[in-house]
Amino acid sequence: MPQRITGHTELIGLIANPIRHSKSPMMHNTAFEALGLDYAYLVFEVDQSGLEEAVTGLRALGARGFNVSLPNKGPVMQYLDEILPAGELCQAVNTVVNDHGRLIGTSTDGQGYMESLKDAGIDIIGKKITVLGAGGAATAIAMQAGLDGVSEISIFNRQDEFWERALENAEKLNEKTGCRAAAYQLEDTEALRREIADSVLLANGTSCGFAEQVGLSPVPDESFLRPDLIVTDAIYVPEQTALLEMAERVGCRTLNGVGMMLYQGAAAFKIWTGREMPVDLVKEVL
Numbered sequence: 001m002p003q004r005i006t007g008h009t010e011l012i013g014l015i016a017n018p019i020r021h022s023k024s025p026m027m028h029n030t031a032f033e034a035l036g037l038d039y040a041y042l043v044f045e046v047d048q049s050g051l052e053e054a055v056t057g058l059r060a061l062g063a064r065g066f067n068v069s070l071p072n073k074g075p076v077m078q079y080l081d082e083i084l085p086a087g088e089l090c091q092a093v094n095t096v097v098n099d100h101g102r103l104i105g106t107s108t109d110g111q112g113y114m115e116s117l118k119d120a121g122i123d124i125i126g127k128k129i130t131v132l133g134a135g136g137a138a139t140a141i142a143m144q145a146g147l148d149g150v151s152e153i154s155i156f157n158r159q160d161e162f163w164e165r166a167l168e169n170a171e172k173l174n175e176k177t178g179c180r181a182a183a184y185q186l187e188d189t190e191a192l193r194r195e196i197a198d199s200v201l202l203a204n205g206t207s208c209g210f211a212e213q214v215g216l217s218p219v220p221d222e223s224f225l226r227p228d229l230i231v232t233d234a235i236y237v238p239e240q241t242a243l244l245e246m247a248e249r250v251g252c253r254t255l256n257g258v259g260m261m262l263y264q265g266a267a268a269f270k271i272w273t274g275r276e277m278p279v280d281l282v283k284e285v286l
Helices: 024-033 048-061 075-079 085-090 109-119 136-148 164-177 189-197 242-250 258-273 279-285
Strands: 010-016 039-045 065-068 095-099 102-106 128-132 152-157 178-186 201-204 230-233 251-257
Touching: 010 024, 010 048, 010 109, 024 039, 024 109, 024 258, 024 279, 039 189, 048 075, 065 258, 075 102, 085 102, 085 109, 085 136, 095 258, 102 230, 109 136, 128 136, 136 164, 152 189, 164 178, 178 189, 201 279, 242 251, 258 279
Parallel strands: 010 039, 010 065, 128 152, 128 201, 152 178, 201 230, 230 251
Antiparallel strands: 065 095, 095 102
16 A cells, blocks of 8 residues: 555655655655655655755755755765764755754765675775766765775876866865875776776766766776776666676676665665664665
């Protein structure tokens, strides 16, 4: 029987743009129904121009909490009452809980990424990886990997508004973790080829391959990859990005962003409800 909305149903949302493609409503509403929890999860297409009003409205409505995705993960922080350490370290928030009117933000993206690797039987602890990007998702991946014990991380980003963040991320990793890190310009293809060559895993945390960039790859061509390299993409729509298609042609093992989305969602679910998400059931639905 489908979940019923009652006079006691609590609202949890997702604010991002674009967002109609999201699998999060299916994931969370399946879990709510399975556990008999009176919550409903909805998406709201909101960009930075309406972000302050959206956050104010969700607070006023008494929403239990909400997720945040592109392009709002960094900008939303200024409208919250408290940022937990994971969010501060990443300078991005993907999960907010309403604690009696106080909005508290954190990041579960990195936790979700590392858990998705573990679920797939992939161990990168003590090894070197290359991360593409310095936005919310890429930063969360790099920070959590460093905290969990990855030995070395090479961060690549274009000379855009996130370039300074890439430099800051490398500095934070060197100062706050046992991981060695360095930042490079993505346009430096010689450095990109060299750093990928001795990495066990390449993680795309950029939006290249998503929305208006579908069909594009952050890596120029197949010669940058090799068969024993693991290639992951935080994007899950489309399920196979141009980067993952390229990697599969080379013979690489690949993972899209569904696992990361599932496990970051499971962490957020526990923050909102105090219950463990029935991950195996949700995984079947997804």
